[in-house]
Amino acid sequence: MSTSTYDARKAKALAMGGPEKLARRKAQGVLNARERVETLLDAGSFIESGLFGASPVDPDKSAADGKIAGFGKIDGRDCAVVANDFTVMGASSAGTNGRKISHMKRVATSRGLPMVFLGESSGARMPDHMGARGMATLLGNDGTQYIRLRETPWASATLGLSYGSSSWYSVLSDFNVVRKGAVLAVSSAQLASLAIKEKVDPEEMGGWQVHAEVTGFADAVAETDEEALALIRTFLSYLPSHHNERPPERPVPAGSGAGMADIAKLLPEKRTQVYDVRRIVRAIVDEGSFFEVKARFGKVLTTGLARLGGRTVGILANNPLFRGGAMDTDACEKGASFLVLCDSFNIPVILLVDTPGFSIGIEAERKRAPGKIMNFMQALQLCTVPKLSVILRKTYGQAYLNMGGGRNSDEVAAWPSAEVSFMDPTFAVKIVHGLEPGQPGFDEAFAEMSRDSEPWDAAAVFAVQSIIQPHETRDYLIRMLDVHRARLSGGIGQHLMRGWPTSF
């Protein structure tokens, strides 16, 4: 074979779906698949696998068979990447590109590399998949295709119309960012319209807002492709390359802890007033390190990665700004899913507690609240990474346990403002004595129900191990994280939830 043949074939493969389709994308301000790979990875680090792959049905029009695969570095660490090239047959899934994805996943798992999926696909290739022969040839030949045992982190970006396996890999991932204008769904709006005989709006069916606020499939939302890819880099910066490694450490940025002197001012004086716990989180963790996940879903519970003293931690914090911090079923799913992430990748968990309890009522029961509360609880109890909890204000009933109360944390600390009881004393007075505020006897009954609920009472029976001043919280947590390092296993947890679902 001549060099010119090689060059010609390579140029054709790199040309993707051709100049016209690429120009149309550029005009829309959307990156093409190869630009996405370059933007994601450290400059010059990409080594491709399967450049000359093609469809046996139409080899001339199927550059790289529509899915670009290979290895590259993010912040100097190797990862495996699959990027859908929508300009080639809509990046539809078929035989050759299916083998490319399997190879990437196999190498990532066996060599301990994070896996990144850049999703934009029309779904299964037609008519290749039609009929029993198509089905038998193209589907179901890999009995491990959709197993997630969380050996290595998976991150995904939904960057366009994303149907079929492109959506499956996004929801199987530990982190998925949806770019505004993209759609993540089982199948296209057109097919959905045919099936249910009514017009289906793609954005309403699977747009960013649906996944950020309703399904929780969007861990983050981005305005542009570039922002989405940067978010994947940031997410992976908190994680180890695989489950038998500790997360990477970073130098502590200047200014970290500077907000601690005034942190108490972030808590309102009145126990009935709300505040945004994210301001407290940002003051405690290393400067600029708080990376919130699922910010618009289950907002009563804030979850995010951060660093404390240079080490990655996972933060679960009740956020009274929303519904007073009362946890609903979305919050339970969000909490459980975040705990699975932390435990699978050796990330210690910090719980900041201020909740009046779980949301109750008819709607909550119909949304299967008992099951969701227990999934969340079981996730916490199955965690083998260090767990530290700090009670900022109130913690009642079962929520006390779900947020690390008792022996559900390795250490429980409380601020002097903490209040620990079975329920709000006002509710307790109503239930036990039938009295409302202002009625004769209410004050005496309230005093009785409020008895023993101060942090000193919890500390006296060792339900709380330390009472700390708010300004001491950062130093306390850094010190306790060091005390509770998993020395016997070199910082590696048991990963008992490695096979848990990726959505609940």
Place this chain on the structure above:
Amino acid sequence: MAAIQVKADVAGSVWQITTKVGQKIEAGETIMIIESMKMEIPVIAEQDGTIDKFMVDEKTAISEGQVLAVLTR
């Protein structure tokens, strides 16, 4: 002028209406305060606008998703 419905994201009762009809407000500002779960929960404007009308009074019991106010922008 586009009308924006401000809805309750929690059941409870209206404790205090802290704004007035005709008042211009910015995203992030508190429109009224709801009492729920024995907490004072602010209803926060998600976008800039002018208060056109209130659909509830102080002390009104409200359910989740109920329209509390209408803004125009």
